[in-house]
Amino acid sequence: MSLTEQPNLKPCPFCGSTDVSLKSCKYDDASLYVSGERYHYVECMDCDSQTGQCFDEDAPHFGEFKDGKEMAIFKWNMRK
Secondary structure, eight states, X not given: OOSXXXXXXXXXXXXXXXXXXXXXXXXXXXXTTTTTOEEEEEEETTTOOBOOOEETTTGGGGSSOSSHHXXXXXXXXXXX
């Protein structure tokens, strides 16, 4: 996925809004385990619901994900 390409995200499962966004951050905390690591999450701009933090380093351990972006998108789009 290029920097200009937006992921295909489903509407918010709680409020139905299509104003959802994939966010990428660098963890800045005193914890030595995760300090400096990149993580990603998807957030609804209307009701503030969001996925949990999906760290790049952890993603391969939770499935066939190459990074935290893929895992965050999968978690957001997953519906039962």
